[in-house]
Amino acid sequence: MSRNVDTRYPEKLQDLLDTLSLMDRTGRIQLLIDIAERFESVPSDVAERPFAEEHQVPACESEAYVWVRRLEDGRPKFYFAVENPQGISAKAMAVILDDSLSGRDPKEIAGVSSDVVYEVFGRELSMGKSMGLMGMVSMVTHSAKKLLEPRS
């Protein structure tokens, strides 16, 4: 896929999508499994079990949770937990969102469409699975939008 001048996604995310778009299904799945294996759950200084419900991703049956903290420069750092040990897609999505969006300008993050899920995983996801993964993206973009609100 050729890179448009005005890419739809932040650079690192767009790079991954470009890479995935060049792969066949087997290659894409293997890369996503490799990515999922890098998943690290939220550190205990950010959150401890039982996790607060407000951080749980709605509609995600892999029981995914999202937290955001501000880095020193005020930009967001995202943390995730995936409580279902078989939630491999959710773990891959968490690593991708952290890798590509933590430390970015909240304005850029807020503009990321949840449709990115289909660009990462392909169109063959079930409705339930895609809703859960989209929910993770929505939680992240929603967090970024909140960071853009004036502090009281």
Place this chain on the structure above:
Amino acid sequence: MSRIEGRGYSRPETLVSTEWVAEHLADPNVRLVESNEDPLVYPSGHIPGAVEVDWTRDLNDQIRRDYLDREGFEALARRIGITSETTVVFYGDKNNWWACYAYWVFHLFGHTNARIMDGGRLKWHQEGRELVRDIPTYSATEYSAPNREDGEIRAFRDEVLTHVDKGLPLIDVRSPEEYSGERLHMPDYPNEGSLRGGHIPGAASVPWARAVNPTDGTFKTADELREIYEQEKGLKPGDDVVVYCRIGERSSHTWFVLTRLLGYDKVRNYDGSWTEWGNLVGVPIEK
């Protein structure tokens, strides 16, 4: 969990334990089939010798909204190396939700020599049993399937309308929020696939996963299942029942429970389900 034979099921032979599967890994008359919701799960590790049957690529027509046809099923059977004599054992993630869906589709083609591995991937994983990444290949087989028989175990929308008019029982296996119409779509993502929320008039709500023990994914005992479907919801074994969800996958799990574990002999899965009913013009809806 107790032994399968001691749980009071009407057809206990339709379930096999993880122990049974471990003892039959090298049995040429048994084919293990993994079916998951998450496309990354099988490639990340599966039971040795298991093949993958994917609900979107393998079981559905790629153009029309329908299941594969006879030729497609025969090609699938040849690919996974089964004959009509092979005992096919399905298992998968999500408490065997997708495994039951594949089991149901195989029954549309008369492949009734099929089992579900009780507890699915979750139990196999919890027991620390071996998972491998090697994708097995099997010699292509000859498989002659009958034409798909939809009449007995599949319901279509006009039949469901008649069913509603007659006041016959329906079971809605979606979440309570979907049943009530409270949740139709995700925030910021309005196109969930249905224009209206709610449920088919007269349907009772029994979320599919109530039939399993959440700790290990095994099916509840017959007495526990009867408590849910009969004492609580009023079903009776002789009832003509239609089950549905959003696209017919979760409801195939409930179809398995009612027909194989509780012995109901007239249960049909309405796979058009809410993505059809919630978009139809003029059909009755309850909230």
